Amino acid sequence: MSEVNSVEKMELKVKDIIQKYGSDRGFVVPILQDVQKEFNYLPKEALNAVSSHLDVAISRIFEVATFYKAFSLTPRGRHQLSLCVGTACYVRGAPLIESNIERVLDLRPGKTSPDLEFSFDTVNCLGSCALGPILVVDGEYQGQMTVSKTNKVLKKLGKKVKTDEN
Amino acid sequence: MKIKSFKELKSLREKISNSRDPEKNCITICAGTGCLAYGAQSLVNKFKAEIEKDNLEEEIDIRSTGCHGFCEQGPVVVIYPEKVFYRRVGLDDAAEVIHKTVLNGEILDRLLYTDPSSGEKIIHEDDVPFYKKQMRLVFGMNGQIDPKSLEDYLAIGGYSALAKVLNGMEPGAVIEEVKKANLRGRGGGGFSAGWKWESTRKAKGDPKYVICNADEGDPGAYMDRSLLEGNPHSILEGMMIGAYAIGSNEGYIYVRNEYPLAVKNVTIAIEKGRELGVLGEDILDSGFSFDIKVNRGGGAFVCGESSALFASLEGRTGEPRAKYIHATDRGLNNKPTNLNNVETWANVPLIINKGAEWYQSIGTENSKGTKIFSLVGKINNTGLVEIPMGMTLREIIEDIGGGTPKGGKFKAVQTGGPSGGCIPEQFLDMPIDFDALTKVGSMMGSGGMIVMDDRTCMVDVARYFLKFLEGESCGKCVPCREGVRRMREILDDICEGRGREGDVEILESISHALIDGSLCALGATAPNPVLSTIKYFREEYSAHIQEKKCPAGVCKELIRYKIDEENCNGCGVCARLCPAECISGEKKQPHVIDQEKCIKCGSCRESCKFDAVIVE
Numbered sequence: 001m002s003e004v005n006s007v008e009k010m011e012l013k014v015k016d017i018i019q020k021y022g023s024d025r026g027f028v029v030p031i032l033q034d035v036q037k038e039f040n041y042l043p044k045e046a047l048n049a050v051s052s053h054l055d056v057a058i059s060r061i062f063e064v065a066t067f068y069k070a071f072s073l074t075p076r077g078r079h080q081l082s083l084c085v086g087t088a089c090y091v092r093g094a095p096l097i098e099s100n101i102e103r104v105l106d107l108r109p110g111k112t113s114p115d116l117e118f119s120f121d122t123v124n125c126l127g128s129c130a131l132g133p134i135l136v137v138d139g140e141y142q143g144q145m146t147v148s149k150t151n152k153v154l155k156k157l158g159k160k161v162k163t164d165e166n
Numbered sequence: 167m168k169i170k171s172f173k174e175l176k177s178l179r180e181k182i183s184n185s186r187d188p189e190k191n192c193i194t195i196c197a198g199t200g201c202l203a204y205g206a207q208s209l210v211n212k213f214k215a216e217i218e219k220d221n222l223e224e225e226i227d228i229r230s231t232g233c234h235g236f237c238e239q240g241p242v243v244v245i246y247p248e249k250v251f252y253r254r255v256g257l258d259d260a261a262e263v264i265h266k267t268v269l270n271g272e273i274l275d276r277l278l279y280t281d282p283s284s285g286e287k288i289i290h291e292d293d294v295p296f297y298k299k300q301m302r303l304v305f306g307m308n309g310q311i312d313p314k315s316l317e318d319y320l321a322i323g324g325y326s327a328l329a330k331v332l333n334g335m336e337p338g339a340v341i342e343e344v345k346k347a348n349l350r351g352r353g354g355g356g357f358s359a360g361w362k363w364e365s366t367r368k369a370k371g372d373p374k375y376v377i378c379n380a381d382e383g384d385p386g387a388y389m390d391r392s393l394l395e396g397n398p399h400s401i402l403e404g405m406m407i408g409a410y411a412i413g414s415n416e417g418y419i420y421v422r423n424e425y426p427l428a429v430k431n432v433t434i435a436i437e438k439g440r441e442l443g444v445l446g447e448d449i450l451d452s453g454f455s456f457d458i459k460v461n462r463g464g465g466a467f468v469c470g471e472s473s474a475l476f477a478s479l480e481g482r483t484g485e486p487r488a489k490y491i492h493a494t495d496r497g498l499n500n501k502p503t504n505l506n507n508v509e510t511w512a513n514v515p516l517i518i519n520k521g522a523e524w525y526q527s528i529g530t531e532n533s534k535g536t537k538i539f540s541l542v543g544k545i546n547n548t549g550l551v552e553i554p555m556g557m558t559l560r561e562i563i564e565d566i567g568g569g570t571p572k573g574g575k576f577k578a579v580q581t582g583g584p585s586g587g588c589i590p591e592q593f594l595d596m597p598i599d600f601d602a603l604t605k606v607g608s609m610m611g612s613g614g615m616i617v618m619d620d621r622t623c624m625v626d627v628a629r630y631f632l633k634f635l636e637g638e639s640c641g642k643c644v645p646c647r648e649g650v651r652r653m654r655e656i657l658d659d660i661c662e663g664r665g666r667e668g669d670v671e672i673l674e675s676i677s678h679a680l681i682d683g684s685l686c687a688l689g690a691t692a693p694n695p696v697l698s699t700i701k702y703f704r705e706e707y708s709a710h711i712q713e714k715k716c717p718a719g720v721c722k723e724l725i726r727y728k729i730d731e732e733n734c735n736g737c738g739v740c741a742r743l744c745p746a747e748c749i750s751g752e753k754k755q756p757h758v759i760d761q762e763k764c765i766k767c768g769s770c771r772e773s774c775k776f777d778a779v780i781v782e
Contacts, residue, residue: 028481029464033423056481067483067640068464070423086385087580087616088542090630096768103745103767124467124634126424127388128200129542130237130549141203147769148743162743164773 007045013038014049025054028064032071041072077112077119079157081105082136083145086125089132093146097133098122100147104154104161118157168443171451172333175444179320186321191226191268192246194309195255198233198392199427201240205257206230209241212260226268229318232308232396232431235550236296239279244291244309251291252277282546282568296547299566301528303536304512305389305552308396313431316438319399325444327515331407332452335518340411341367344514346522348534353379353470353507354585354611355687356533356600359514362504365494366412369502374414376405376456377498377505380421380428381475383467384583385634387614389538389550390508394421394428397512398435402445402458404511407518409456412504417458420475423465433460467584467638471686472497472505474640485640486686507612509538529555533599541567543616544574560594563617574619578702582611584631584638585691587698588624607698609691623720624703625710629657631695639688646689649680653696662723665711670700719781722766726782729770731756733778740770740779 017034021027031054035046042065051058065071081101085094102108105118112119126134131143137153151161169175193213197206210230217226234242239253245268252263255277266272278287279294288294311318319325331340345360366374378401382390394401405417421429436458439445447455466484468474474484476498497503513535517525529535533555539562542548546568553562559579563569570576578588587608596602600610618627632654641647653676656669677693684690700707709715716724729740729749734756741749741757746765751757756778759770771779 025481026479027461029478030423030462033462033464060482063483064464064481068466069637070463070465087583087614087627087630088386088548090385091543091616091618091622091627093768096772100767100769103765123424123465124383124638125385125388126199127382127391128203128237129386129388129540130200130240131203132542132548134203141199143203146772147767148773162745164739164743 010039010043010045011049014046015053018050018053023054025056028054028056028061029068032061032065032068036071041075044073074112075116077116079117079138080119080121080136081153082121082123083109084124084126084128084132084134084136085122086127086129086132088125088129089134092132094133096147097135097145097150100150101154104151104159168441169450170443172329175325175329175450179323179326182317182321189247192229193226193263193268194229194231194244194246196232196234196240196242196309197230198237198308198395199388199425200233200237201242202427204240204254206241209243209255209257209260212257213264216260216264220264222264222269226264229312231311232313233392233550234309235302235305235392235552236294236547237550238546238548243277249291250289251279251294253279295568296549296551296566299557299561300552301536301554302552303516303528304400304509305393305396305538305550307400308392311397313396313398314434316399316435316442319397323519324399324515325403327518328403328406328444329450330518331410332450332454337367337411337413340407340518343522344411344517347517347525348532349510349513349517349525350533350600351507352509352513352537352612354384354582354609356610359506359510362494362506363408363412365492366414366502366504369495371496371500371502373416373501374412375498375501375503376409376412376414376417377475377479377503378405378417378419378511379470379472379475379505379507380419380425381463381470382422382425382508382612383470383638384585384612384614386542386580386616387540387583387612389540389613391422391425391428392550393508393512393538394419394425395431398428398432399439400515401432401508401511402435402439404514405458406445406449406456407514408504408506408511410454414504415455415457417456418479418498419458419460420469420479421460421462423462429460429462436460466640467634468640468686468688471688473686475505476503483640485642486688488685509613530597530599530602532601537610537613539613539615541615541617543580544570544576544619544622545617546571555599556597558595558597559589562598562615563594567617570617570619574621576617577620577622578618578624580608580616580618580627580695581614582609582691582694583614584635585609585687585694586611586614587694588618588627588702589698590702607694607701609694621718621720623661623716623718624699624706625657626661626716626718626720628696628699629654629661632657632692635688635692639692643683643685643689645680645683646685646692649676649684650689650692652676653680653693657696660707660710661716661721663710663714663721665707665714667711669711670704670707674700725766726761727759727764727766727768727770728780728782729757729759730778730780733776735776735778737775739773739775743769743773745769 469484478484748760748763
């Protein structure tokens with residue numbers, strides 16, 4: 001598949017998404033969300049396509065894409081870990097889990113590993129406080145997390161960590 | 167099928183009610199986000215499969231409902247008509263529940279809830295202490311309906327308030343009723359909803375907008391999510407009534423993208439409402455038209471602030487503006503806009519149906535009705551609780567919440583999210599309402615109630631909120647952008663052992679600059695967590711600054727992990743797990759931690775079954 005071809009395909013996809021929202025400029029945020037879901041991040045070409053099809057200046061699109069926490073302008077990892085650090089999870093020990101994941105993955109929250117295997121984020125509250133601390137692993141909620149449970153998760157995803165299983 | 171008149175709506179409701187036998191067995195399974203995370207969806211499927219397998223469809227109904235509130239005990243199952251309450255129900259229990267309990271009336275002991283204070287097993291939902299003291303006017307319907315079913319909503323009287331309003335109530339009379347009920351905004355500010363509606367109605371401009379604020383950003387609060395997920399039609403109905411009173415035909419629901427199930431359920435509800443004809447053009451032949459669009463946020467806390475929310479809805483970055491002109495005059499697209507929170511809207515149909523006088527009879531002098539709180543943190547019964555205004559904190563925390571988990575001692579309760587404060591034990595007997603909470607330096611906020619015990623460091627909590635706000639400050643105004651950061655830096659210093667004499671005074675002085683100088687409430691209320699912890703827990707600040715100690719054992723730089731020789735039996739689990747390999751000792755002999763190498767990850771303390779790892 002040639003480069004030109006893939007850009008064209010991307011543009012068609014973006015066009016579809018925009019049409020779903022009736023080309024309403026008020027829906028820039030949800031549109032970008034859908035675009036990100038499609039491509040796993042916001043590629044420059046896709047942002048250009050959003051700009052031209054919605055007739056909104058690229059600077060404005062870029063402003064929105066960099067303001068909101070949900071958007072990423074760089075590709076995200078194959079595995080995505082989001083740790084809830086809402087108040088309830090925080091007082092139940094999320095900070096220890098955060099530094100543990102940071103240490104094992106060698107990743108600061110918000111970053112993606114250079115080999116594109118892992119992205120690690122913290123989120124402010126998932127509203128499932130009864131399960132806290134919560135780690136979302138590739139979209140699946142894992143509740144009542146502890147440092148050792150986190151290590152088991154990371155081991156399953158191919159990281160070398162000590163767990164009480166060995 | 168589209169209904170075109172009040173009569174048709176009424177006869178449809180009667181038809182649905184008549185077709186339902188209240189005595190028929192019905193298994194309701196909570197499928198809110200909390201229970202889903204415990205595997206409720208596969209449980210629903212399992213029950214369905216079992217019923218199908220034994221051809222019991224005639225005898226047993228099954229319903230997956232919204233959040234019941236008692237998230238701690240999920241997955242939660244309630245069996246009607248007796249309202250038998252089962253918790254932590256697993257896939258293997260399904261067949262037995264059907265054959266023994268539903269068909270034979272036999273109670274399965276192992277699935278019952280045990281009251282931790284009396285040790286007594288409880289059979290019926292209404293007798294569970296967690297529910298007993300609640301007054302679940304707004305939230306109680308969640309457990310009775312499938313949020314995806316408009317029929318279910320109609321069966322419990324849904325859209326009757328809308329019909330009442332459209333069929334003979336003047337818009338002015340609707341506003342009067344809401345004003346008389348003294349409904350105050352549940353999103354945090356506590357502003358009178360009726361006054362807001364009236365101002366928007368009187369404002370010049372066309373179109374006028376009605377918006378539901380579901381950008382529930384306060385960490386630790388999730389009642390709006392559960393309402394949208396569990397009973398979306400009640401919010402739509404509230405918005406429709408508001409729109410009619412205000413004279414608006416266009417509505418928006420602005421919801422956090424972190425709440426996918428809420429987005430899904432409310433979108434389905436809107437579609438079904440349009441199909442039935444309670445939403446759209448010329449609703450029930452009344453001449454009133456109204457439609458709602460759902461817009462999702464982008465993960466910015468500040469977008470819960472009205473003017474930032476409008477900016478986001480206009481497709482821009484969510485930056486607030488100064489509010490010398492009210493949103494009721496110029497809000498979204500510079501048109502008159504009425505913004506209310508999810509829970510506020512959900513109260514509206516109740517007020518219309520039961521009347522302002524009834525509503526007035528609940529609550530305190532200036533705060534009427536109920537409020538839903540999310541009771542979370544260091545508490546036994548985590549969940550959503552709806553109580554009449556005026557209940558004391560102690561009743562909520564001890565009677566409903568069951569107190570703090572074993573081993574911990576209650577220290578404070580934090581309300582109002584990052585804009586609120588920490589309330590110490592001495593105020594536990596205070597009846598809570600909007601004004602009482604403000605008086606002690608906190609606020610109602612959207613209703614998060616985070617319980618903290620003696621293992622929670624109050625200085626660290628203050629730092630946590632400032633770190634949160636630093637990340638969420640939009641950066642438009644200087645006091646908030648710079649002030650919050652400087653305060654966080656000072657708190658970092660204090661927590662990391664670099665605190666200096668005078669730091670607390672500097673924190674106080676910056677706080678006042680923020681309160682006076684910030685553009686929006688995010689900055690103006692940002693100092694609350696700091697000021698309230700300084701006020702009530704000053705000795706903890708002093709311990710950090712002067713003694714370089716963290717009494718709660720939280721701040722990494724100020725603590726050491728140590729193994730208690732008496733309790734350590736040398737099992738070696740901690741040494742095996744320690745990532746820094748800094749624990750050593752002979753088999754069956756007390757171990758020691760090499761303080762030089764320890765990275766304070768907490769693995770040892772967590773893994774020790776004998777509580778031999780202590781923090782000092």
